[in-house]
Amino acid sequence: MEIKEEGASEEGQHFLPTPQANDTGDFQFTSIQKTPNEPQLEFILACKDLVAPVRDRKLNTLVQISVIHPAEQGLTRYSSTEIVEGTRDPLFLTGVTFPSEYPIYEETKIKLTVYDVKDKSHDTVRTSVLPEHKDPLPEVGRSFLGYASFKVGELLKSKEQLLALSLRTSDGGKVVGTIEVSVVKMGEIEDGEADHITTDVQGQKCALVCECTAPESVNGKDNLPFLNAVLKNPVCKLYRFPTSDNKWMRIREQMSESILSFHIPKELISLHIKEDLCRNQELKELGELSPHWDNLRKNVLTHCDQMVNMYQDILTELSKETGSSFKSSSSKGEKTLEFVPVNLHLQRMHVHSPHLKDALYDVITVGAPAAHFQGFKNGGLRKLLHRFEMERRNTGYQFIYYSPENTAKAKEVLSNINQLQPLIATHADLLLNSASQHSPDSLKNSLKMLSEKTELFVHAFKDQLVRSALLALYTARPGGVLKKPPSPKNSTEESCPQDPPPPMRRQDSIPHHSDYDEEEWDRVWANVGKSLNCIIAMVDKLIERDGGSEAGGDGSQDGEEDPSLVDSIITRPREDWYEQLYPLILTLKDCMGEVVNRAKQSLTFVLLQELAYSLPQCLMLTLRRDIVFSQALAGLVCGFIIKLHTSLHDPGFLQQLHTVGLIVQYEGLLSTYSDEIGMLEDMAVGISDLKKVAFKIIEAKSNDVLPVITGRREHYVVEVKLPARMFEALPLQIKEGQLLHVHPVLFNVGINEQQTLAERFGDVSLQESINQENFELLKEYYTIFMEKMPPDYISHFQEQNDLKGLLENLHQNIQAKKRKNVEIMWLAATICRKLNGIRFTCCKSAKDRTSMSVTLEQCSILRDEHQLHKDFFIRALDCMRREGCRIENVLKNIKCRKYAFNMLQLLAFPKYYRPPEGTYGKADT
Numbered sequence: 001m002e003i004k005e006e007g008a009s010e011e012g013q014h015f016l017p018t019p020q021a022n023d024t025g026d027f028q029f030t031s032i033q034k035t036p037n038e039p040q041l042e043f044i045l046a047c048k049d050l051v052a053p054v055r056d057r058k059l060n061t062l063v064q065i066s067v068i069h070p071a072e073q074g075l076t077r078y079s080s081t082e083i084v085e086g087t088r089d090p091l092f093l094t095g096v097t098f099p100s101e102y103p104i105y106e107e108t109k110i111k112l113t114v115y116d117v118k119d120k121s122h123d124t125v126r127t128s129v130l131p132e133h134k135d136p137l138p139e140v141g142r143s144f145l146g147y148a149s150f151k152v153g154e155l156l157k158s159k160e161q162l163l164a165l166s167l168r169t170s171d172g173g174k175v176v177g178t179i180e181v182s183v184v185k186m187g188e189i190e191d192g193e194a195d196h197i198t199t200d201v202q203g204q205k206c207a208l209v210c211e212c213t214a215p216e217s218v219n220g221k222d223n224l225p226f227l228n229a230v231l232k233n234p235v236c237k238l239y240r241f242p243t244s245d246n247k248w249m250r251i252r253e254q255m256s257e258s259i260l261s262f263h264i265p266k267e268l269i270s271l272h273i274k275e276d277l278c279r280n281q282e283l284k285e286l287g288e289l290s291p292h293w294d295n296l297r298k299n300v301l302t303h304c305d306q307m308v309n310m311y312q313d314i315l316t317e318l319s320k321e322t323g324s325s326f327k328s329s330s331s332k333g334e335k336t337l338e339f340v341p342v343n344l345h346l347q348r349m350h351v352h353s354p355h356l357k358d359a360l361y362d363v364i365t366v367g368a369p370a371a372h373f374q375g376f377k378n379g380g381l382r383k384l385l386h387r388f389e390m391e392r393r394n395t396g397y398q399f400i401y402y403s404p405e406n407t408a409k410a411k412e413v414l415s416n417i418n419q420l421q422p423l424i425a426t427h428a429d430l431l432l433n434s435a436s437q438h439s440p441d442s443l444k445n446s447l448k449m450l451s452e453k454t455e456l457f458v459h460a461f462k463d464q465l466v467r468s469a470l471l472a473l474y475t476a477r478p479g480g481v482l483k484k485p486p487s488p489k490n491s492t493e494e495s496c497p498q499d500p501p502p503p504m505r506r507q508d509s510i511p512h513h514s515d516y517d518e519e520e521w522d523r524v525w526a527n528v529g530k531s532l533n534c535i536i537a538m539v540d541k542l543i544e545r546d547g548g549s550e551a552g553g554d555g556s557q558d559g560e561e562d563p564s565l566v567d568s569i570i571t572r573p574r575e576d577w578y579e580q581l582y583p584l585i586l587t588l589k590d591c592m593g594e595v596v597n598r599a600k601q602s603l604t605f606v607l608l609q610e611l612a613y614s615l616p617q618c619l620m621l622t623l624r625r626d627i628v629f630s631q632a633l634a635g636l637v638c639g640f641i642i643k644l645h646t647s648l649h650d651p652g653f654l655q656q657l658h659t660v661g662l663i664v665q666y667e668g669l670l671s672t673y674s675d676e677i678g679m680l681e682d683m684a685v686g687i688s689d690l691k692k693v694a695f696k697i698i699e700a701k702s703n704d705v706l707p708v709i710t711g712r713r714e715h716y717v718v719e720v721k722l723p724a725r726m727f728e729a730l731p732l733q734i735k736e737g738q739l740l741h742v743h744p745v746l747f748n749v750g751i752n753e754q755q756t757l758a759e760r761f762g763d764v765s766l767q768e769s770i771n772q773e774n775f776e777l778l779k780e781y782y783t784i785f786m787e788k789m790p791p792d793y794i795s796h797f798q799e800q801n802d803l804k805g806l807l808e809n810l811h812q813n814i815q816a817k818k819r820k821n822v823e824i825m826w827l828a829a830t831i832c833r834k835l836n837g838i839r840f841t842c843c844k845s846a847k848d849r850t851s852m853s854v855t856l857e858q859c860s861i862l863r864d865e866h867q868l869h870k871d872f873f874i875r876a877l878d879c880m881r882r883e884g885c886r887i888e889n890v891l892k893n894i895k896c897r898k899y900a901f902n903m904l905q906l907l908a909f910p911k912y913y914r915p916p917e918g919t920y921g922k923a924d925t
């Protein structure tokens with residue numbers, strides 16, 4: 001096949017479009033034998049005896065790797081190595097990897113083109129994506145040296161899976177050196193030592209040994225098939241770096257999208273719609289109200305119905321995006337995609353080094369959860385919510401002020417009632433069923449369940465709020481005017497609404513005291529307990545009599561059942577259990593219905609107060625909070641599932657999961673200047689709201705392994721499914737459905753030029769207070785961790801890690817108020833990793849600053865944990881930034897392979913956050 005350079009499509013690890021990838025026409029191609037979820041082919045490159053076009057010119061070389069699919073003529077640029085400077089025998093640290101999904105066969109041809117780079121600053125031009133069918137721009141700043149090509153099958157079947165190919169000039173004539181292609185497999189240690197590689201020591205070039213022996217066995221350790229259900233479109237990169245004792249370590253970098261980006265928002269919006277529809281219905285069922293309250297309710301309902309319609313429209317739009325797994329940074333302001341997180345990816349580093357077992361390091365990278373469409377003119381949630389609450393507290397006279405805690409409590413009680421009432425009804429029916437089967441054991445079991453649920457139900461109303469809400473609703477009914485003036489019981493209870501209500505001093509303005517018959521509520525409420533006691537007594541007697549023993553005691557629990565009712569019933573035939581229990585069950589259901597009716601109405605009246613103030617801002621604020629939360633939750637669920645799958649084999653982790661919960665640490669890189677203040681304010685609330693989330697692991701019963709969300713705005717449960725085999729291996733507590741909690745913390749350090757402005761002329765107090773508050777949360781988590789984990793675990797843990805010292809160090813750094821103190825981020829991330837937590841890195845788009853930060857984190861881990869040769873730190877960093885997954889991330893977001901920084905911006909960045917020359921510039925973001 002002839003190789004045509006001209007028609008080459010642009011470089012990038014984008015896969016061939018699906019039809020093209022599968023379309024092998026009439027040809028039969030030979031698949032590469034592969035381990036599931038492992039890349040199909042990985043190789044590294046080195047050149048020897050390169051001939052410079054001009055004598056004595058030092059060569060700065062890179063190899064460009066292109067692929068020719070066997071059914072096609074055209075060439076697809078696939079990836080490049082880094083530039084190796086000043087040698088005729090370059091040994092490239094950036095390798096080539098083809099992930100398991102890539103359409104590659106033994107017949108696939110690989111072309112390797114070697115270039116001499118004269119001007120690094122121009123080098124990115126070659127890889128900016130062009131409109132389809134357009135010729136690539138002329139190569140600027142580099143000149144062609146030679147090329148070689150081979151078929152994948154040739155490489156795989158070659159002796160020691162190593163090819164040494166002659167590099168030829170474009171006319172195919174002159175040999176200008178040799179290129180060596182050597183297959184590598186992760187998990188296999190190269191025996192050879194590293195040599196002859198240029199280091200980055202202050203411009204000085206030194207030599208280390210390098211001889212790669214061919215790998216022998218196949219690796220398949222990271223076999224996590226279930227992750228494939230949520231992770232999509234992986235981009236993989238391969239590197240080899242020398243260790244301080246001149247051995248090689250291999251690093252595979254992987255970046256994947258997740259379908260949870262869209263799945264979670266859809267689940268969540270459906271849940272909001274359900275919750276709001278239910279609330280709207282309850283508002284409608286509030287019953288007759290006096291004109292003031294009735295008008296208020298009508299107004300609220302109009303707005304709430306509009307809101308539900310809006311959520312429904314957004315859901316319809318999102319549902320059209322079937323199979324989508326990525327929202328690009330350029331779509332962050334799109335209204336219909338508001339709930340979807342920006343640029344969400346798993347960024348994974350898999351290290352195989354001679355010193356340690358394989359190690360995985362995961363970071364979820366995502367745009368800061370924020371309401372971009374609504375904008376940041378008035379700030380973000382942290383400020384908006386605070387302002388709203390203050391105004392509501394101080395200005396309302398149209399409504400009764402309930403504190404956010406009381407409003408949340410009202411929602412909780414309502415939700416408990418809505419869950420418990422049908423449950424109790426079901427258990428009551430099961431009891432009747434057991435009775436009709438005349439089965440004593442089953443009767444006892446059903447009674448146990450019924451008692452438990454009913455006790456919970458009765459307990460749910462033991463709250464002063466219900467009483468005061470009942471009174472408030474009473475006064476809001478036509479003619480429901482209090483006879484006595486309200487006299488507050490304590491400092492938080494001040495006045496009661498009249499029709500029209502008088503102006504009130506704000507705290508909780510819940511009404512109290514009246515001639516309204518409070519005892520009636522007590523009676524209704526107590527009746528539920530009494531009727532349960534009757535049932536218990538009856539069941540006891542029935543079982544006792546059935547066992548033949550005559551009248552052994554009266555069977556009452558608390559002596560509260562009506563003895564005449566029980567006695568009159570048990571005189572009936574013994575076998576007629578159903579008939580004897582039926583009237584008691586009916587009574588229980590009636591009593592419960594009465595309680596539910598009253599409590600629901602009164603608590604819905606509390607919710608009406610929340611909605612009544614400042615419509616429609618109040619609803620817009622809820623929408624904003626929902627949007628931000630949805631973005632945060634999508635990332636969290638993705639992080640949780642990945643963490644669970646990678647740590648399933650770790651008993652310590654599983655124990656921590658159900659006894660302490662998981663720490664989830666967010667690194668924010670937003671500046672406290674201009675719009676990003678609002679973003680940070682949104683993000684802080686979104687992340688803090690994640691406390692309301694608990695996970696539950698359930699066994700997958702079908703191929704649908706996508707998580708399911710239940711609950712309501714104050715409390716969500718995310719059910720994560722595991723296949724039977726994995727589920728069985730879990731600790732009992734988790735299998736029994738124990739809720740698994742998360743502890744989110746956020747540390748933010750602005751690093752760009754905007755942060756310089758904030759530090760010089762603006763205000764950094766937002767960042768300072770966020771860091772301080774979250775430090776306290778992190779410390780709290782650590783304390784619980786130390787208390788709840790078993791002593792053996794803790795003593796081993798303390799031997800390995802000086803968490804106390806790290807926390808102290810973090811605290812000092814936060815207190816120090818140093819400018820752009822990136823040490824805070826490194827310490828927080830280290831603490832999180834040591835505590836088995838889930839790591840996140842975020843900036844506005846998770847594209848540029850995030851890429852700098854995660855690559856720095858990766859190289860720092862290699863240096864601190866895997867003995868990366870200190871002279872190679874910068875080179876490793878540059879390799880990752882120049883040719884790694886993150887430049888692909890930029891490409892997939894803005895169709896241009898350039899970090900969106902200019903020289904001036906970079907001067908403001910902390911040193912190690914600056915990308916290598918030629919990888920940044922003006923980009924249309």
Ligand SMILES: O=P(O)(O)O[C@H]1[C@H](O)[C@@H](O)[C@H](O)[C@H](O)[C@@H]1OP(=O)(O)O
Binds near residue numbers: 843845847902
């Ligand atoms: O990924 P980010 O760092 O949020 O991207 C920024 C970039 O840092 C900045 O230099 C540039 O001017 C743009 O504002 C980028 O944000 P976009 O959201 O426009 O990609």
